Amino acid sequence: MTRARWIIASSWLLLFWLIAGAVWAPALQRQLEASATTSLRGLxxxxxxxxxxxxxxxxxxSGKVRHPSERQEIESRIAEKLKAPGLFKSAWxxxxxxxxxxxVFPYPPGWLLLAAQGPRAIVHGTLASDYEARDISQQIQDRWAKLGGRIxxxxxxxxxRFDEAPGIQPTLDQLPPPRHEGGGDTAQVHLARPGTLWERLTLDAPDDLLRQQFASYPISDAEWEKYIQPALAQTRRYQQNERARIAEAAxxxxxxxPHVFFAARDKRLLxxxxxxxxxxxxxxxxxxxGTFPEWRVLDDLRVNDQRRAVAEFGPITTALLPLQIEPTPGKSLALGLSGSAWQFVDxxxxxxxxxxxxxxxxxxxPALLQEDSRMVTQWLQGNAQGIPTLPIPAQPSFLTLTLLPDKVILxxxxxxxxxxxxxxxxxxRAYAGQAVIFSEALLARGTCQPTTDVEQTIRSFPHLPQENDAPVVAFAQPGQVWKSLPATEALLAPGALSKSGLTPLGFPAAMAxxxxxxxxxxxxxxxxxxxxTPVQENPAR
Known part of the structure; x- marks a missing residue:
């Protein structure tokens, strides 16, 4: 074969491969891309x-993944496990x-909610994994305990939805400490994302405003209703009770x-x-x-809600009785003040x-004691008939009723x-088969104001509350219609009943x-x- 013919044959061969490549290469690329898509399916x-x-x-x-391991896995599948389509796929x-x-773009971390009531707190949240939840829980508990709290x-x-935070040190370092003092401010609620600083929620703000303020947090509506709102409600109740307690203490x-004079003579105690x-x-x-069963006790103690509600008097013992020593045999006078021992006075x-x-x-x-002092000293200085005629005003007759789903307290x-x-x-009869009746605290006393008729009271017993309803407290003077109110935590605070309007004007609400x-x-x-209690629904038939 001459050189010219070699050149012509080579040219035709080259042209054949060029034409074959132009036709076959794009088809091969498409097949490889399809094979790669199949290889990555399910990842x-x-x-x-x-x-x-x-x-x-x-x-x-090209594209995005959450973790470096996913990036490496994709590269490995394409570089090492992809097979060629067609006749050579088994070997090439x-x-x-x-x-x-x-x-690599990880998802953001989850969220944390800290709701504290003084030294006690609870942390809610949604995190990426059980490992992260365990570690964060343990570290927060340890830090809170070192600060004197329990969480x-x-x-x-x-x-x-979430990936683990790369680090949580800022969240731990800025963990809000438990508040042991400070009145209503011992209540606190904070939000954070793992690895970020805590933000405090203003409990006095309405829920809708708080929801808008913290809309940037990845909290779903279901989580807000199930976790955030109940935590806010509980902490608000605690805050209100604490503020009421502090105000009442002030x-x-x-x-x-208060003050009490203890006068003794002739086997009688005034x-x-x-x-x-x-x-x-x-x-x-x-x-x-109970301490002096052989002595006759003359009760002239008054009740006044404008005196401090404390009763830390000294021990009541026979040491308060008079000594049989001249020139004052058989007589003694002691003054009791809250927070101190009884003191004998002249x-x-x-x-x-x-x-x-x-x-x-x-x-x-001293003016608050002057009249009482005059009374007891004159009684002690009197003759053998010296028991004074003490005015005994008739005590008011009244009834209280507490209604719970399973019990009634009269x-x-x-x-x-x-x-x-x-x-x-x-x-x-009114609550037969519905609740247990407790009536031991309904007393008959001859010193009470007389009652002529209780017909209206009997006919107006309130209904029992349902299982998930608030208890009911009711008040009536014998012969009158019951007046009732739902019982709330606020109503149980000292002095709250007298301000609720449950008792009539002029009645000493402190007694009720x-x-x-x-x-x-x-x-x-x-x-x-x-x-x-969960509501039971009838199953569909």
């Missing part, structure tokens, strides 16, 4: 599928080089403390003074009567004498035993409040703290 990255293009045997990868890897331009955590995980501190509540008076008299003084003045605290004016006092029995029987507090408030608090 979840959290973003749209990665794009794979071929230029000859060179693969180009068509990929000569891979250019990996896949960007619990309730986390859930959602890997489809009010009590502004009132003068107890005179002024206390803040009927409950304190009853407890003190019961203690005195009873052989004039009507205006103040032998006890030096014992008084700065916030107890209490109060009235003069007639027959009417007492009639009221108890009427309550049993003491009765409720002694017989019913613990039951109400226990009911309010119970979680709502």
């Amino acid at each position: 979840e990255t959290g973003y749209p599928a990665v794009t794979v293009t071929f230029s000859g045997q060179h693969a180009h990868l 890897n068509p990929v000569a080089r891979v250019r990996n331009d896949i960007a 619990t955590s309730q986390f859930k995980t959602d890997f489809s 009010h009590q501190a502004s009132l003068p403390p 107890i005179r003074g002024e206390l803040a509540s009927l409950k304190i008076k009853r407890e003190l008299l019961n203690l005195i009567i 009873w052989q003084v004039g009507a205006d004498g103040q032998p006890w003045k030096a014992l008084l605290p700065p916030d107890l004016p 209490a109060g006092q009235l003069a007639e035993e027959g009417l007492r029995t009639q009221l108890i029987e009427a309550a049993r 409040e003491d009765t409720f507090a002694a017989e019913a408030y613990d039951h109400i608090r226990h009911h309010l703290r119970q979680p709502p």
